[in-house]
Amino acid sequence: xxxxxxxxxxxxxxxxxxxxxxxxxxxxxxxxxxxxxxxxxxxxxxxxxxxxxxxxxxxxxxxxxxxxxxxxxxxxxxxxxxxxxxxxxxxxxxxxxxxxxxxxxxxxxxxxxxxxxxxxxxxxxxxxxxxxxxxxxxxxxxxxxxxxxxxxxxxxxxxxxxxxxxxxxxxxxxxxxxxxxxxxxxxxxxxxxxxxxxxxxxxxxxxxxxxxxxxxxxxxxxxxxxxxxxxxxxxxxxxxxxxxxxxxxxxxxxxxxxxxxxxxxxxxxxxxxxxxxxxxxxxxxxxxxxxxxxxxxxxxxxxxxxxxxxxxxxxxxxxxxxxxxxxxx
Numbered sequence: 001x002x003x004x005x006x007x008x009x010x011x012x013x014x015x016x017x018x019x020x021x022x023x024x025x026x027x028x029x030x031x032x033x034x035x036x037x038x039x040x041x042x043x044x045x046x047x048x049x050x051x052x053x054x055x056x057x058x059x060x061x062x063x064x065x066x067x068x069x070x071x072x073x074x075x076x077x078x079x080x081x082x083x084x085x086x087x088x089x090x091x092x093x094x095x096x097x098x099x100x101x102x103x104x105x106x107x108x109x110x111x112x113x114x115x116x117x118x119x120x121x122x123x124x125x126x127x128x129x130x131x132x133x134x135x136x137x138x139x140x141x142x143x144x145x146x147x148x149x150x151x152x153x154x155x156x157x158x159x160x161x162x163x164x165x166x167x168x169x170x171x172x173x174x175x176x177x178x179x180x181x182x183x184x185x186x187x188x189x190x191x192x193x194x195x196x197x198x199x200x201x202x203x204x205x206x207x208x209x210x211x212x213x214x215x216x217x218x219x220x221x222x223x224x225x226x227x228x229x230x231x232x233x234x235x236x237x238x239x240x241x242x243x244x245x246x247x248x249x250x251x252x253x254x255x256x257x258x259x260x261x262x263x264x265x266x267x268x269x270x271x272x273x274x275x276x277x278x279x280x281x282x283x284x285x286x287x288x289x290x291x292x293x294x295x296x297x298x299x300x301x302x303x304x305x306x307x308x309x310x311x312x313x314x315x316x317x318x319x320x321x322x323x324x325x326x327x328x329x
Contacts, residue, residue, distance in 0.1 A: 210323025
């Protein structure tokens, strides 16, 4: 028998053609392929949500479960290292940090050959938006969740008649008119002060009664007054309804937790005060709630017993005090 000797170059070519791929003879080794199914490219995702990640990997030769898969994020780093199932599917859930992410899925075979796929997604901190049918800037109970307001949706809820633009939480109100255009359930006089909405109620009340009424009305609580301009707004409402000189009103300032440390009930900073020159005096060590004076000291602030305000015939005596609620946007 004659022996046939092949040229060296041809021998190498044939050997390469029949090289092993992950131990399987007869097919040239080629890198795996990877495809990201979820999330989709250019998707907008919500921070805090458990997001679903899904991909497909394979090279047509190697058993899929013998491949290694790595998921990464350009912001959060490695999200997952592991193997796909026997169909070549890799799936898991995770949360992502807000920002613009490039997500990458890489499949690697036993020889270290790898293939990858990548998608760009945006992750935001979502807000709740409210449908505003009457376009008055206040929304109904119908909501959508998203990074930006969808068309026809606004940030502020609470419109009790979203088909009447004259009815909304800052519409203003007049005591005794039998109407409730500002949706708070209070028969009081109210006005939009720009940065703050004041509701002035003349019904006799202790500080506690006033706070409970404000809390139950959707407002922030008894009123805060954060500047001279806001003091003037409140004074003008009281003057318009004839109560500035005749009746004092509770506001949301108190030092019940620590004597001398006054705080606003709505959590606002105390950077402005309008005390009478001898106040706060904490007479008899029991005055921890604040109201506006009437009479000669009208508009100035006074500390008083929190259970005053129901009039001279009440158990605690003293004058009649109304109360003021406020809300800030």
